[in-house]
Amino acid sequence: MKTLLPKGWTLAKGYAHGVVARGEMVFVAGQVGWDENCQFQSDDLVGQAEQALKNIVAILAEAGARPEHIVRMTWYLGSNKEYWAKQKELGAVFRRIIGTYGAAMTAVQVAGFVEVGAKVEIEATAVLPDA
Numbered sequence: 612m613k614t615l616l617p618k619g620w621t622l623a624k625g626y627a628h629g630v631v632a633r634g635e636m637v638f639v640a641g642q643v644g645w646d647e648n649c650q651f652q653s654d655d656l657v658g659q660a661e662q663a664l665k666n667i668v669a670i671l672a673e674a675g676a677r678p679e680h681i682v683r684m685t686w687y688l689g690s691n692k693e694y695w696a697k698q699k700e701l702g703a704v705f706r707r708i709i710g711t712y713g714a715a716m717t718a719v720q721v722a723g724f725v726e727v728g729a730k731v732e733i734e735a736t737a738v739l740p741d742a
Contacts, residue, residue: 612682612738625702629712630682632738637674641687641732642666643724656693656730657700660686663733664708671737678709680737686693686718689733694718 615629616622630670644659645651647669653659665694687692694701713737 617729626716630715632651632682635739637676637737638676639670639735639736643726643729643732660729667735676737681714681735683715685734687721689730691720
């Protein structure tokens with residue numbers, strides 16, 4: 612995986628503007644912050660984001676992929692205000708579970724979620740490098 616930074620652009624903080632990768636693609640559906648039994652153990656954004664990221668890592672492992680193979684993530688948030696208020700905690704959880712590499716990322720605020728009680732949903736795309 613190679614991050615893309617056009618000449619003269621400011622380095623993105625916590626993500627990459629773009630990524631190029633070659634290999635087998637792994638698509639992870641949106642994961643909310645519930646456990647393997649579809650039960651929320653937290654009603655806090657940080658706790659739910661932590662569980663959603665753990666879910667992504669578990670799904671990637673099924674394909675033989677690891678967090679460093681993630682090339683793109685999209686975060687769907689119920690509250691932009693809560694996201695900014697908890698950004699430092701979210702960053703710490705992200706670094707602990709996923710790492711500090713630069714995937715292309717998008718975060719958007721949504722009107723709501725299908726799963727009642729969800730505060731965040733995260734989807735990811737990973738690329739297993741060619742052998």
